[in-house]
Amino acid sequence: xxxxxxxxxxxxxxxxxxxxxxxxxxxxxxxxxxxxxxxxxxxxxxxxxxxxxxxxxxxxxxxxxxxxxxxxxxxxxxxxxxxxxxxxxxxxxxxxxxxxxxxxxxxxxxxxxxxxxxxxxxxxxxxxxxxxxxx
Amino acid sequence: xxxxxxxxxxxxxxxxxxxxxxxxxxxxxxxxxxxxxxxxxxxxxxxxxxxxxxxxxxxxxxxxxxxxxxxxxxxxxxxxxxxxxxxxxxxxxxxxxxxxxxxxxxxxxxxxxxxxxxxxxxxxxxxxxxxxxxxxxxxxxxxxxxxxxxxxxxxxxxxxxxxxxxxxxxxxxxxxxxxxxxxxxxxxxxxxxxxxxxxxxxxxxxxxxxxxxxxxxxxxxxxxxxxxxxxxxxxxxxxxxxxxxxxxxxxxxxxxxxxxxxxxxxxxxxxxxxxxxxxxxxxxxxxxxxxxxxxxxxxxxxxxxxxxxxxxxxxxxxxxxxxxxxxxxxxxxxxxxxxxxxxxxxxxxxxxxxxxxxxxxxxxxxxxxxxxxxxxxxxxxxxxxxxxxxxxxxxxxxxxxxxxxxxxxxxxxxxxxxxxxxxxxxxxxxxxxxxxxxxxxxxxxxxxxxxxxxxxxxxxxxxxxxxxxxxxxxxxxxxxxxxxxxxxxxxxxxxxxxxxxxxxxxxxxxxxxxxxxxxxxxxxxxxxxxxxxxxxxxxxxxxxxxxxxxxxxxxxxxx
Numbered sequence: 064x065x066x067x068x069x070x071x072x073x074x075x076x077x078x079x080x081x082x083x084x085x086x087x088x089x090x091x092x093x094x095x096x097x098x099x100x101x102x103x104x105x106x107x108x109x110x111x112x113x114x115x116x117x118x119x120x121x122x123x124x125x126x127x128x129x130x131x132x133x134x135x136x137x138x139x140x141x142x143x144x145x146x147x148x149x150x151x152x153x154x155x156x157x158x159x160x161x162x163x164x165x166x167x168x169x170x171x172x173x174x175x176x177x178x179x180x181x182x183x184x185x186x187x188x189x190x191x192x193x194x195x196x197x198x
Numbered sequence: 199x200x201x202x203x204x205x206x207x208x209x210x211x212x213x214x215x216x217x218x219x220x221x222x223x224x225x226x227x228x229x230x231x232x233x234x235x236x237x238x239x240x241x242x243x244x245x246x247x248x249x250x251x252x253x254x255x256x257x258x259x260x261x262x263x264x265x266x267x268x269x270x271x272x273x274x275x276x277x278x279x280x281x282x283x284x285x286x287x288x289x290x291x292x293x294x295x296x297x298x299x300x301x302x303x304x305x306x307x308x309x310x311x312x313x314x315x316x317x318x319x320x321x322x323x324x325x326x327x328x329x330x331x332x333x334x335x336x337x338x339x340x341x342x343x344x345x346x347x348x349x350x351x352x353x354x355x356x357x358x359x360x361x362x363x364x365x366x367x368x369x370x371x372x373x374x375x376x377x378x379x380x381x382x383x384x385x386x387x388x389x390x391x392x393x394x395x396x397x398x399x400x401x402x403x404x405x406x407x408x409x410x411x412x413x414x415x416x417x418x419x420x421x422x423x424x425x426x427x428x429x430x431x432x433x434x435x436x437x438x439x440x441x442x443x444x445x446x447x448x449x450x451x452x453x454x455x456x457x458x459x460x461x462x463x464x465x466x467x468x469x470x471x472x473x474x475x476x477x478x479x480x481x482x483x484x485x486x487x488x489x490x491x492x493x494x495x496x497x498x499x500x501x502x503x504x505x506x507x508x509x510x511x512x513x514x515x516x517x518x519x520x521x522x523x524x525x526x527x528x529x530x531x532x533x534x535x536x537x538x539x540x541x542x543x544x545x546x547x548x549x550x551x552x553x554x555x556x557x558x559x560x561x562x563x564x565x566x567x568x569x570x571x572x573x574x575x576x577x578x579x580x581x582x583x584x585x586x587x588x589x590x591x592x593x594x595x596x597x598x599x600x601x602x603x604x605x606x607x608x609x610x611x612x613x614x615x616x617x618x619x620x621x622x623x624x625x626x627x628x629x630x631x632x633x634x635x636x637x638x639x640x641x642x643x644x645x646x647x648x649x650x651x652x653x654x655x656x657x658x659x660x661x662x663x664x665x666x667x668x669x670x671x672x673x674x675x676x677x678x679x680x681x682x683x684x685x686x687x688x689x690x691x692x693x694x695x696x697x698x699x700x701x702x703x704x705x706x707x708x709x710x711x712x713x714x715x716x717x718x719x720x721x722x723x724x725x726x727x728x729x730x731x732x733x734x735x736x737x738x739x740x741x742x743x744x745x746x747x748x749x750x751x752x753x754x755x756x757x
Contacts, residue, residue, distance in 0.1 A: 079321055084533070091757055131572075180538055182656070
């Protein structure tokens with residue numbers, strides 16, 4: 064039965080950034096690929112995002128940010144992910160994140176960062192390939 | 199324009215051409231696609247002829263520039279008289295940094311200012327609000343009080359330079375600060391020129407920067423229209439914006455229709471306030487996006503002018519021709535620019551800017567080639583400005599008015615745009631208007647569907663984006679990136695806290711109290727807000743009073 068469970072994924076918009084075109088497109092593409100997608104809506108604090116992830120019992124969190132506030136917000140989100148024991152949840156991100164920031168973001172535990180122009184198929188494929196195994 | 203006999207002759211000749219000449223060529227080479235469509239999903243024919251515009255009536259549908267229905271332009275001399283205003287949207291970091299950028303742009307030949315505010319300012323939060331963490335000065339300039347505005351506009355003569363402010367939820371507060379700086383410079387209020395975006399409706403379904411619910415938001419928009427009509431005759435109280443609708447994913451047709459519908463709603467609201475349509479309508483301004491499909495965009499701009507003129511005349515019975523003018527600002531499209539091979543963006547911006555000029559815009563912002571990566575560096579913004587200057591002075595596009603008029607294709611597309619936009623307008627009328635459509639999620643769904651379709655077409659390579667899904671190169675060409683120093687936030691917070699300590703707090707509290715009262719009494723809030731900013735009440739404090747009375751908007755999520 065457990066293996067029949069759909070992949071549950073939270074698409075989240077941290078901070079004040081209001082660009083939600085990409086987040087919504089990715090959410091829809093993941094849903095079309097058969098996943099259970101929860102979209103937070105805009106302007107979520109790190110606390111709200113991690114709380115929703117916990118409540119919704121998700122396997123994956125996708126963060127979308129285009130405002131440049133990732134350097135302030137991602138460390139806090141990842142800190143809370145660890146604090147709340149969501150260590151088996153896979154986190155990826157997308158948006159406008161300069162190349163030179165990517166190593167630092169990955170060091171926080173963010174599995175992958177998708178920049179502008181990424182085909183949705185690449186993201187869907189990535190999630191399928193990196194979905195954490197539930198025990 | 200063509201008599202029936204002539205049209206019949208052309209039809210016969212076309213049929214002959216299709217039956218005899220064309221098959222010979224098609225036999226050798228099939229067309230690149232089985233069908234061609236533009237972004238608005240209109241089927242594009244192989245060729246356009248007088249048949250496609252056989253009902254076009256020159257005087258009724260085109261006329262002369264500066265005259266109804268303004269298809270050919272709102273001014274009689276257009277760019278032969280004065281070029282469009284070159285207005286680059288800019289702002290980052292502290293007020294001081296942005297002030298320097300403004301002065302740089304003016305020195306390089308820019309002819310108007312356009313302020314980009316940071317997210318906390320746009321959302322009506324002070325720079326030290328918990329939600330502001332990591333966002334201060336990042337996407338625009340931080341303006342938390344009149345103090346910041348004074349620094350931002352330092353040394354800029356407000357009686358000579360016009361300023362556009364991209365601000366919506368707190369438009370009244372930022373306009374109040376601008377007025378206060380003008381007062382300090384002893385510029386008479388009737389000389390202050392500029393624009394507040396102040397278009398809340400599109401925020402609810404496109405740009406998503408909403409503070410208050412739709413009804414009080416519309417009330418504030420109308421307060422500004424009323425105040426400007428009475429006290430700031432050179433100020434455009436609103437810039438009815440399609441740009442964000444388009445960037446959120448709408449196609450050109452949806453952008454046109456939804457923007458015009460928002461315009462209708464503001465006119466109705468101002469008339470309900472008791473204003474005479476001819477008193478305020480001449481100061482309504484518009485803001486559109488320009489994308490890569492050159493002809494589609496040009497047709498959109500021309501159709502927008504004609505349709506608005508008709509709406510003002512027929513729906514609202516405006517008498518003053520100026521009330522029927524659609525004056526527009528255009529910005530090239532951010533979402534068409536790519537992070538891959540960023541120099542290619544210069545070419546995209548050129549095409550888009552040319553469309554805006556051939557479409558008869560009054561003002562233009564050209565995006566910088568590093569748009570998909572960061573806020574523009576000085577070099578990138580200079581190239582963007584030079585693009586406008588090259589079009590203005592070297593291309594010849596500005597030498598005659600509406601040069602594409604009479605093109606079978608352009609006139610056909612202009613007609614299509616107008617007719618199909620009108621269908622949307624009727625549909626929204628039947629839904630009960632813009633607010634009802636927002637509450638039903640109609641606009642949101644339309645936009646989300648178009649955005650998704652565009653992405654699918656790109657993913658499936660039905661749509662080629664050079665350097666992204668075709669013509670890719672392995673080698674990367676790194677370009678310099680502008681970064682805002684994280685110190686900006688600390689400095690800004692310290693400055694704000696110092697202000698709160700040093701100002702006359704008794705006076706601030708009094709005026710905030712008065713504002714609270716005026717808000718509850720549903721008065722026009724502009725005069726009290728001006729008083730509040732002059733007492734150095736902060737943006738967050740002023741918005742806080744309104745948040746208490748109006749409540750906050752809760753996003754309606756439509757995927």
